[in-house]
Amino acid sequence: MTVRCPLTDCHTKNAADADTCVRCGTPLRHLARLSAYPDHLFNRGLAAATAGDLGTARDLFAAVVHWCPLDVVARNALALASFQLDDHAAARVNWEAVLDRSPGDPLATEGLARLADH
Numbered sequence: 001m002t003v004r005c006p007l008t009d010c011h012t013k014n015a016a017d018a019d020t021c022v023r024c025g026t027p028l029r030h031l032a033r034l035s036a037y038p039d040h041l042f043n044r045g046l047a048a049a050t051a052g053d054l055g056t057a058r059d060l061f062a063a064v065v066h067w068c069p070l071d072v073v074a075r076n077a078l079a080l081a082s083f084q085l086d087d088h089a090a091a092r093v094n095w096e097a098v099l100d101r102s103p104g105d106p107l108a109t110e111g112l113a114r115l116a117d118h
């Protein structure tokens, strides 16, 4: 994994654990932590869901989707947590967003079918 320097006239690839850009010296440590943050939130969301804390899981998955709106895995997880919390409107919006991004996605297709049964 590498971190790209954020300066537009640099964009040098650096090691993920680099403190500063090897070319221009821009601080990178904060940036690396930022890009790992959605994964961290997603894992916490999965842990909360496994522990049965669906409200927390839903909030964490929603945060991941906020950071990474095109992440269909996180959006499927958000939709499922919403469904399990009986928030069918949110479940539908997110499963439909998954299908927009990834037509035929089996989790979203099944989820919307389950919503139609309710």
Ligand SMILES: [Zn+2]
Pocket: 005, 006, 007, 010, 011, 012, 021, 022, 023, 024, 025, 026
């Ligand atoms: Zn740089």
